[in-house]
Amino acid sequence: MSDDHVRIQLRLFASFSELTGQRELELDVPQGTTVGGLRHILEQQYPALRAYGNHVLIAVNYDYADAGRELHSGDEVGIFPPVSGGSF
Amino acid sequence: MSRSLCELTETPIDRSRLLKSVRDPAAGAVVVFDGVVRNQAGGRSVRYLEYHCYPEMALLEMRKIAHSVLRDFPVVAVAIIHRTGRLEIGESSVQIAVSSAHRADAFRACLFAIDTLKRAVPIWKKEHYLDGECWIEGATNDE
Numbered sequence: 001m002s003d004d005h006v007r008i009q010l011r012l013f014a015s016f017s018e019l020t021g022q023r024e025l026e027l028d029v030p031q032g033t034t035v036g037g038l039r040h041i042l043e044q045q046y047p048a049l050r051a052y053g054n055h056v057l058i059a060v061n062y063d064y065a066d067a068g069r070e071l072h073s074g075d076e077v078g079i080f081p082p083v084s085g086g087s088f
Numbered sequence: 089m090s091r092s093l094c095e096l097t098e099t100p101i102d103r104s105r106l107l108k109s110v111r112d113p114a115a116g117a118v119v120v121f122d123g124v125v126r127n128q129a130g131g132r133s134v135r136y137l138e139y140h141c142y143p144e145m146a147l148l149e150m151r152k153i154a155h156s157v158l159r160d161f162p163v164v165a166v167a168i169i170h171r172t173g174r175l176e177i178g179e180s181s182v183q184i185a186v187s188s189a190h191r192a193d194a195f196r197a198c199l200f201a202i203d204t205l206k207r208a209v210p211i212w213k214k215e216h217y218l219d220g221e222c223w224i225e226g227a228t229n230d231e
Contacts, residue, residue: 084206
């Protein structure tokens, strides 16, 4: 990893892990990358995610994060579709 | 003293433990929400459901709900247990118990807890039908 990148742990859930074929991956992103920027990077890599539009939820270190939040080395980033626990 | 219990389990929910955890001499009412797997969804016959979760975060979000319940409602105790893995028709996916001095507060707090859980706790269900399967994705806040 070069100095101008940060390394994050990415975890994908539900349909996102099936669409991408990944449940966990380590990713190096440029320093200063925000949650919104990461989403853009992932959409390039996995175009199927684009269909979700704004229905993509992202959590940093187990906390829901806004698009403007900057990522830091060692962050765990969870990415998933809207939740559907319980019963209707 | 306020109390809460939050758990994820891969085995059937232990209702007696749930009830015991909210019982209190000061509580005259206990309200329980029991979410049960149905045999129908959108006109299709469901064979069974599969619940997946983001365990560390789901537990934290469940604790946030319990904290809000105890802070914002005059209740005595709250317990939330959600099951994960494969569930058959008729089995409980989630049970929430709230105790309070009088019934109205426990009903209101329990409704708040299940509504918030369905929006915020990272748990997803996949419905398995006779002829296929489908991830069920919930609503977002802007809907």
